[in-house]
Amino acid sequence: MDGTVLIADDDRTIRTVLTQALTRAGCRVHATGSLAQLSKWVEEGRGDLVITDVMMPDGNGIDRIPAIREARPDLPVIVISxxxxxxxxxxxxxxxxxxxxxxxxxxxxLMNKAGRALSRRPRKSDPAPDAVAAPRDSADPAMPLIGHAPAMQALFRMVARVLNADLPVLIAGEPGVGKSTIARSFHELSDRRDLGLAVLTSADASEQAISAAAEKARGGTIVIENPAGFDAAAQARLIGLIEALESGPNRASAPRIVATAGPDPQADVAAGRLRSDLYYRLAGVMVAVPPLRARIDDILPLARHLLARAASQGLPERDLADDAAALLRAHPFPGNVRELENMMRRLALTAGGPVITGAELREVLSQQGVSRAPAMIPGSTAPGETAGPAASARPGIGASLSESVEAHLQRYFDLHGEGLPPPGLYERILHEVERPLLQVSLDATGGNQLRCADLLGINRNTLRKKLTELNIEVTRRRKLM
Structure with missing residues (x-):
């Protein structure tokens, strides 16, 4: 790898790590914690690649990209945030x-992407942006579209690529994952956002309602909620609507069609619930929304985001205790993000103090009838529990750790019925085992990383690396040295 890389990030650790890695790879590096300094370097003609954070003390890294492209059209920019x-x-x-x-x-x-950016040939045809897009500082508040998990980041990239395309979009996923919110985001974050938005459901799919929706959404967007739930006559009317929009005299101002569906719309076609000719008219682009159980690392950030939003709406401010956080991560969330949102609002109202305890969360889970305790020592009971039918479902006294793990894995497979869990199970399970092992070991050693590393039989640098990789939250008791 050859070239000069300009790094802008207000986190000294990230600047150091990137500088060392890029230098070892053969690059020359200039690093700063200031966007002003970055802009100065760019204007001086320095650098073959920019790596910039978004939120900086003196501005927003994304907001600086148009100016960078205007000054240096061939200078690639990698955004980290x-x-x-x-x-x-x-x-x-x-x-x-x-x-x-x-x-x-x-x-x-990141190093692979930096290498590709540095090796690409300058493209003189790269257009300079005609205008800076209006800032969009927040997504639809109805349900937070946030997530670090690879599945969600892939979804975000797909939405960004096709946001302003004229193709119809079909958004598939389980109930409660946020399909309707994503459907609306295709309108509210697109160039059509100042035009009409209409929503069609099976409850009101008469010919008059469909015509009214087409008129209301002229030039904007029509969202069709679960077309497989429409009766045959209504599906025929939807086909007629789409054909009229595509070939009618007003096709220049035709609204975009965005539809939602269950996790397997082709199964709806095979079962006769969804007409195949309607499916192919809707599925110009397929967007699959992952269930919450496939993005476990997003659960706690989502939960805290929802608690903060509840507080902004007048409910008491709350946070999660460590045992409550562990329970959330272990819960299968059959209702997905909607279930999590309802749970957090309820706990914001009913919790006895500013920190939600594991016992309070366990009570809510038990009332929902879908409680799932985290893995425990075989034969033990959770705090506040007595042995009973729920306990008997766990491996009994004397069961080995292997038997306990097998029982929990079998339950995880059973949750998917006749289907299989999402791909990547091996790494996901190892990740799930490694995190609690480190957390419990740190707690047992009072947060002393030297003692913890000795207990685990690994060196201290390896422990610190794993804490960073697993994004284990730093607290006063568990502090990175």
């Missing part, structure tokens, strides 16, 4: 960033 939202991904794409990576990023992945 801890703001793992759909809006960040869309804004980075609109600003024509070479790549966008969420924090904490995978260093080999």
């Amino acid at each position: 801890a703001q793992n939202t759909i809006v960040t991904a869309i804004r980075a794409t609109e600003a024509e960033a070479f790549e966008y990576l969420p924090k904490p990023f995978d260093l080999p992945d």
Whole structure:
């Protein structure tokens, strides 16, 4: 790898790590914690690649990209950000960033992308942006579109790529994952946002309602909620609507069609619930929304985001105790993000103090009838529990650790019925085992990393590396040295 890289990040540790890695790879590096200094270097003609954070003390890294492209059209920019939202991904794409990576990023992945950016030939045809897009500082408040998990980042990139395309979009996923919110984001974050938005559901799919929706959404967007739930006559009317929009005299002002569906719309076609000719008219672009159980690392950030939003709406301010956080991560969330949102609002109202305890969360889970306790020592009971039917479902006294793990894995497979869990199970399970092992060991050693590393039989540098990789939250008791 050859070239000069300009790094702008207010985190000294990230600047140091990137500088060392890029220098070892053969690059020359200039690093700063200031966007003003970065702009000065760019204007002086320095650098073959820029790597910049978004939120900086003196501005927003994405907002600087148009000026960088105007001054140096061939200078690629890689954006890194801890703001793992759909809006960040869309804004980075609109600003024509070479790549966008969420924090904490995978260093080999970033190095690979930096290598590609440095090796590409200058493209003189790269257009300078005609105008700076209006800032979009937040997504639809109905349900937070945030997530660091690879599945969500892939979704954000897909939405950003097709946001302003004229193709119809079909958004598939389980109930409660946020399909309707994403459908609306295709309108509210796109160039059509100042035009009409209409929503069609099976409850009102008469010919008059469909005609009214087409008129209301002229030039804007029509969202069709679960067309497989429409009766045959209504599906035929939808086909007629789409054909009229595509070939009618007003096709220049035709609204975009965005539809939502269950996790497997082709199964709806096979079962006769969804007409195949309607499916193919809707599925210009397929967007799959992952269930919450496939993005476990997003659960706690989402929960805290929802608690903060509840507080902004007048409910008491709350946070999560460590045992409550562990329970949330272990819960299967059959209702996905909607279930999590309802749970956090309820706890914001009913918790006895500013910190939600594991016992309070366990009570809410038990009332919902879908409680799932985290893995425990075989034969033990959770605090506040007595042995009973729920306890008997766990491995009994004398069961080995292997038997306990097998029982929990079998339950995880059973949750998916006749289907299989999402791909990547091996790494996901190892990740799930490693995190609590480190957390419990740190607690047992009072947060002393030297003693913890000795207990685990690994060196201290390895422990620190794993704490960073697993994004284990730093507290006063558990502090990175």
